[in-house]
Amino acid sequence: MSTNPRLEIDLGRLRHNAAAIVGLAGARGVSVTGVVKGCCGDPQVGRAMLDGGVSALGDSRVANLFRLREALPGTELWLLRLPMPSEVAEVAALADVVLISEISSARLLGQAARQLGRVIRVILMVDVGDLREGVWPDRAVEVSGALAGTAGIDLVGLGTNLACFGGVIPDAENMARLLSVVQAVEERLGRRVEVVSGGNSANLNLFLEGVHPEGINNLRIGEGILLGREAITHQLVPGVYQDAFTLFVEVIEEAEKPTVPLGRIGRDAFGGVPSFVDRGIRRRAVLAAGRQDLAVDAVFPRAPGAIVLGASSDHLLVDVTGTQEGWPPGRELAFDLGYAALLQAMTSPYVAKRHVG
Numbered sequence: 001m002s003t004n005p006r007l008e009i010d011l012g013r014l015r016h017n018a019a020a021i022v023g024l025a026g027a028r029g030v031s032v033t034g035v036v037k038g039c040c041g042d043p044q045v046g047r048a049m050l051d052g053g054v055s056a057l058g059d060s061r062v063a064n065l066f067r068l069r070e071a072l073p074g075t076e077l078w079l080l081r082l083p084m085p086s087e088v089a090e091v092a093a094l095a096d097v098v099l100i101s102e103i104s105s106a107r108l109l110g111q112a113a114r115q116l117g118r119v120i121r122v123i124l125m126v127d128v129g130d131l132r133e134g135v136w137p138d139r140a141v142e143v144s145g146a147l148a149g150t151a152g153i154d155l156v157g158l159g160t161n162l163a164c165f166g167g168v169i170p171d172a173e174n175m176a177r178l179l180s181v182v183q184a185v186e187e188r189l190g191r192r193v194e195v196v197s198g199g200n201s202a203n204l205n206l207f208l209e210g211v212h213p214e215g216i217n218n219l220r221i222g223e224g225i226l227l228g229r230e231a232i233t234h235q236l237v238p239g240v241y242q243d244a245f246t247l248f249v250e251v252i253e254e255a256e257k258p259t260v261p262l263g264r265i266g267r268d269a270f271g272g273v274p275s276f277v278d279r280g281i282r283r284r285a286v287l288a289a290g291r292q293d294l295a296v297d298a299v300f301p302r303a304p305g306a307i308v309l310g311a312s313s314d315h316l317l318v319d320v321t322g323t324q325e326g327w328p329p330g331r332e333l334a335f336d337l338g339y340a341a342l343l344q345a346m347t348s349p350y351v352a353k354r355h356v357g
């Protein structure tokens, strides 16, 4: 089978990144759940994160939890997406910790867990402003009470998630909103909640700015470990690698062509109306991968001076004039990846995956 396009996964670098972030968090008493959904739950990536010191692994999809459970028995597994009622039997069998916001789903999960003789730990998600999942803060006490009285589950914590739908930046204010809910819930339950899971990689900024609030004792970190940065400011965590993943794509044509197409312009392969700036004749490489394998806005050539022009389903166009090098057919271009491109490359069956390090 063809080995191109090919995604190289440097496990040593991922181990290093996990250890760096676990260290940063650990200094503030915060545990890290390593999130592997950006890699389709790749168990080797999960192993690297565990070796780096994460306390559990998390993924959004049950199919990925299954892979992880098979390959890494004994690892604490978190389901990060609210469970579908249709999948509670699998969730009850595979997950140790489940994020939840609906009482009805929690009851179904509890029933399924009891049939298996298990108790599933759940974390109630509270929406502090990003408008994805989670109960609105004014409902959290009531819902916590209902969850605490549900058989087959154990309400162990509260959590929130930001910077996903609304792009809301985690800050002192929204973290305080979560912590005030925690306090109200603790009063209602008459006990402390064990886990306060404050968010994802975007929360790493609070460490870097020195304003991480006391009381948040867990984060769920994917992108920060995988790509060494987070989604909002793309700020770097000191001492982490941003190149643990490399996508190699092979050149199939190299030619000098104009920068503006000839003829009347209608729509491109994806229905967009392209526009072009005339930069004269440029040397361009046509590469053998496309939107089926990568997110074209999130692939960054390593070769200085190379510029991504665009992609159709199976072709990627790169202006290589500025590289001052030849890119004949058969030569490979290496790319750094943003999160969307990583996700797409991992998910594409056409991209070979190779683990190194």
Ligand SMILES: *Cc1c(COP(=O)(O)O)cnc(C)c1O
Binding pocket: 035, 037, 038, 060, 080, 081, 099, 161, 199, 200, 201, 202, 220, 221, 222, 223, 224, 231
């Ligand atoms: C994806 C996800 C995470 C991890 O997000 P990163 O930005 O990759 O760190 C954490 N929590 C939930 C609920 C998620 O869906």
